[in-house]
Amino acid sequence: MATMSGFRTPEVSREQLVLWEHRLEDALPADHQVRHLALLLQSEAFADTFREMERAYVLDRGQPPYHPRDLAALYLYGMLHRIRSSRQLEAACYSRLDVIWLMQGQTPDHSTIADFVGRQGKTLRKLFNNTLEVLIGAELVKLSHVAVDGSKVEADAGKSSVRGEEKIRSWHGHLEEKIAALEQEWAENEKREASLFGEDNPWTNPAAKDAKQGLAQLKRKQEKLAQALEQLKRRQEAAVGSKPPKPIASTTDPDARSMKDKEGRSKPNFNTQVAVDDRCGAIVAADVNDETDDSGQLTPMVDQVVENCGALPASVTADSQYNTGPDLAAMEERKIACYLPDAGQNSEAAAASEVTQEALARVAEGEALSESEWEALPRNNQRMIDKSAFVYDGAKDEYRCPAGRTLVFLRTTRDEKKWGTAERRQYGGCAACAGCPHAAACCKNSAKGRLISRDQYEDHRERLRQRMATDEGREIYKRRKHTVEPRIGHIKHNLGVRRFLRRGIEKVKTEWSLVCTAVNVGILLSHWNEVLKIL
Numbered sequence: 001m002a003t004m005s006g007f008r009t010p011e012v013s014r015e016q017l018v019l020w021e022h023r024l025e026d027a028l029p030a031d032h033q034v035r036h037l038a039l040l041l042q043s044e045a046f047a048d049t050f051r052e053m054e055r056a057y058v059l060d061r062g063q064p065p066y067h068p069r070d071l072a073a074l075y076l077y078g079m080l081h082r083i084r085s086s087r088q089l090e091a092a093c094y095s096r097l098d099v100i101w102l103m104q105g106q107t108p109d110h111s112t113i114a115d116f117v118g119r120q121g122k123t124l125r126k127l128f129n130n131t132l133e134v135l136i137g138a139e140l141v142k143l144s145h146v147a148v149d150g151s152k153v154e155a156d157a158g159k160s161s162v163r164g165e166e167k168i169r170s171w172h173g174h175l176e177e178k179i180a181a182l183e184q185e186w187a188e189n190e191k192r193e194a195s196l197f198g199e200d201n202p203w204t205n206p207a208a209k210d211a212k213q214g215l216a217q218l219k220r221k222q223e224k225l226a227q228a229l230e231q232l233k234r235r236q237e238a239a240v241g242s243k244p245p246k247p248i249a250s251t252t253d254p255d256a257r258s259m260k261d262k263e264g265r266s267k268p269n270f271n272t273q274v275a276v277d278d279r280c281g282a283i284v285a286a287d288v289n290d291e292t293d294d295s296g297q298l299t300p301m302v303d304q305v306v307e308n309c310g311a312l313p314a315s316v317t318a319d320s321q322y323n324t325g326p327d328l329a330a331m332e333e334r335k336i337a338c339y340l341p342d343a344g345q346n347s348e349a350a351a352a353s354e355v356t357q358e359a360l361a362r363v364a365e366g367e368a369l370s371e372s373e374w375e376a377l378p379r380n381n382q383r384m385i386d387k388s389a390f391v392y393d394g395a396k397d398e399y400r401c402p403a404g405r406t407l408v409f410l411r412t413t414r415d416e417k418k419w420g421t422a423e424r425r426q427y428g429g430c431a432a433c434a435g436c437p438h439a440a441a442c443c444k445n446s447a448k449g450r451l452i453s454r455d456q457y458e459d460h461r462e463r464l465r466q467r468m469a470t471d472e473g474r475e476i477y478k479r480r481k482h483t484v485e486p487r488i489g490h491i492k493h494n495l496g497v498r499r500f501l502r503r504g505i506e507k508v509k510t511e512w513s514l515v516c517t518a519v520n521v522g523i524l525l526s527h528w529n530e531v532l533k534i535l
Helices: 033-041 044-054 068-080 086-095 097-103 110-124 126-137 165-197 206-237 298-309 325-333 347-364 371-376 431-435 458-468 471-482 484-494 505-526 528-532
Strands: 146-154 162-164 248-250 257-260 266-277 283-289 315-317 337-339 391-393 398-400 406-417 420-428 452-454
Touching: 033 044, 033 068, 033 097, 033 505, 044 068, 044 110, 044 126, 068 086, 068 097, 068 110, 068 505, 086 097, 086 110, 110 126, 110 505, 126 283, 126 298, 126 505, 146 298, 146 471, 146 484, 162 165, 165 206, 165 248, 206 248, 248 257, 266 298, 266 484, 266 505, 283 298, 283 505, 298 325, 315 471, 325 337, 325 458, 337 458, 337 471, 347 371, 458 471, 471 484, 484 505, 505 528
Parallel strands: 146 315, 315 337
Antiparallel strands: 146 266, 162 248, 257 266, 266 283, 391 398, 398 406, 406 420, 420 452
């Protein structure tokens, strides 16, 4: 009914008594998503994990605890709807009908919700494997192709928490002196009170409790600073063969590391890793570390896929940061076809490399190139003609350049890289470089000529380039755009996971595992008809 002014009159006055459904069961549609989630977590696939959680409780004294299945369901369902913090989850237990149905009217407070993750952290990570078990059983994971990628996620620590080593050591020393002085003062006060009132003094100094709490707070700060110094030492030791990191660390979360994100902003971050199966976008492996790049992460992620799924993926794709010699050798050893751009080459260049294939084919045949074909040859980070345009002759142990000139073996060198010792054979000594019309695009110094290095993994790289040069290889690599890249975008944009809510690498690993578990749960719910057949 409309009023005289033409606007609608509210259907129900706020003062009118309203009778809701008599049963929670009748309050939601029969096919509501939350019903499927509850049924999923009650299935046999999750039974062992929840039984393990149950054993962590003492049930014969105090108030009965909330069942871990209920709290886990609350966390996972909340993540699917961008409700991540314990206070938001507490509020949802009062205000959202679907959450009220899920919790059956239970209203845990935010402390109980947060403590649950702290208490059950490592066991909660097993839920990720439980979801994979269901996904594999429902044939929603095939492992025909797995794409690996990493993404920086902000730590629960501000940029202002990052301090230099000298400052951290100064603070640590100052706190050590302050704590020692307070402990000595405490001991003297205890001794004085004992001499005045005896050992069985019934009176408690009100200031003693505050002093004790203050001392405990100072010790916690000192422990954080000590952890920051330990992380600085570990990162410096791990930098063998690469540029030493800046001696800086976060004093709020020492496990986080100051690193640049895609926007070029340097702040405390964690490096999150995911491996995604291309059948329906399920995450089949997930991890978190404090590395500033993804170098060396391919083999651990693939091994985790095998551990989680019980089988090797047929093929793997990743971006150029994952392209290291030991990783390529490990993939060949496991008989996994991998598809990666050359190190330093971006994804766009890899996808567009089809334009250069004709020119490279002519180089391989030893044919002369036209000017347009010279321009089409691949370039490295220094905008020079890339080493992939030079043809290696194993029988003669020499290289042939695109102009048909020969680069002979000169010397052997060794240098330390992040992945280990590189044993390099260097080739060059071509006098014709000085007069070559393409020298400016090939040599930094035409008088010295072009120098090509070949380490012990170059054979693996050449086989990789051959795979990437085929139509099939390029099509397989493009599948990343439909697997891992949108999955990371979904986590950050749709689920709102751009910053962790917990501190410390172990707690962050648990939080990331729960995020990835929620993603997989969402996939199971969207394919409910297939899932229901195996539950």
